[in-house]
Amino acid sequence: MILSDKTLMKMLKDGSLVASPIEPEQIQPASIDIRLGNTFSIVKDSSTGIINLEQKIEYETIETDTYVLLPGQFVLATTMEYFELPDDLTAFVEGRSSLGRMGLFIQNAGWVDPGFKGEITLELFNANRCAIELKAGRRVGQLVFAKMDDKALNPYNGKYQGQKGATGSRVFMDKEMK
Numbered sequence: 809m810i811l812s813d814k815t816l817m818k819m820l821k822d823g824s825l826v827a828s829p830i831e832p833e834q835i836q837p838a839s840i841d842i843r844l845g846n847t848f849s850i851v852k853d854s855s856t857g858i859i860n861l862e863q864k865i866e867y868e869t870i871e872t873d874t875y876v877l878l879p880g881q882f883v884l885a886t887t888m889e890y891f892e893l894p895d896d897l898t899a900f901v902e903g904r905s906s907l908g909r910m911g912l913f914i915q916n917a918g919w920v921d922p923g924f925k926g927e928i929t930l931e932l933f934n935a936n937r938c939a940i941e942l943k944a945g946r947r948v949g950q951l952v953f954a955k956m957d958d959k960a961l962n963p964y965n966g967k968y969q970g971q972k973g974a975t976g977s978r979v980f981m982d983k984e985m986k
Contacts, residue, residue: 811897811953813837825953826892826925839902839950842928845886846944848875849974867976873944877912877934884974887928888945895922895959899951901930907948911936914949922956923963926971 811819813835819825820835827840834841849867851859859865867884877883893899898921903914913933920928930948934940942948967978 809955810838811955816840816953824894825897827889830889834947836950839952840889841947842901842949842951843888844930844942844944844946844948845888845927845973846871846873847886847973848872849884849976850882851976861979861982864980865977867974869974875942877932877940877942879934879937879939882931882933884976885930885932885942885948886972886974887930890925890927890972891920891951892925893920893922893953893964895963896956897953898922898956899953901928901949902952903949904947910940911938912940920951921964921966922960923965925969927973929968929971929975 816825816835820827820830827834830840834843847869848871849869852866852868854866875883875885891899898919901915901918901920903912907914911934913931913935915931928951932942967981968975
């Protein structure tokens with residue numbers, strides 16, 4: 809079941825859902841708007857020009873209130889908001905249609921697990937032929953929350969728990985199943 813504004817406001821008030829900082833205008837009928845933070849990370853060039861999934865990927869991270877995303881460029885960004893989800897709640901990350909219509913693709917693999925705590929890292933891609941100026945504090949998407957039928961047996965406690973800022977891939981930490 810997708811949660812309504814009334815339920816989201818109640819949960820924020822009683823502390824069972826944490827979203828901070830948050831303004832009342834961010835609460836929509838069936839979601840909470842997320843705003844762009846001021847941390848951006850791009851993959852550093854490697855000497856081979858190849859990203860290897862088994863090795864740590866190096867990033868260049870900057871803090872700025874304005875970032876110009878060039879055509880065809882990919883950058884990691886973060887939300888202004890820090891979230892804490894209870895063990896029986898999950899969330900979907902959705903980009904804003906108005907920004908998608910400009911060629912700005914916003915994603916984070918689309919999913920926030922129950923029990924997650926941290927800022928949301930967003931993957932931004934400029935599919936336009938023109939650069940797009942991004943500003944911290946601007947609404948870039950929303951989280952749509954869904955109540956689970958029961959608490960998760962194993963709530964999230966993975967490699968991104970507690971992340972702050974635009975957090976790069978930690979795929980090298982995966983323990984692959986054989």
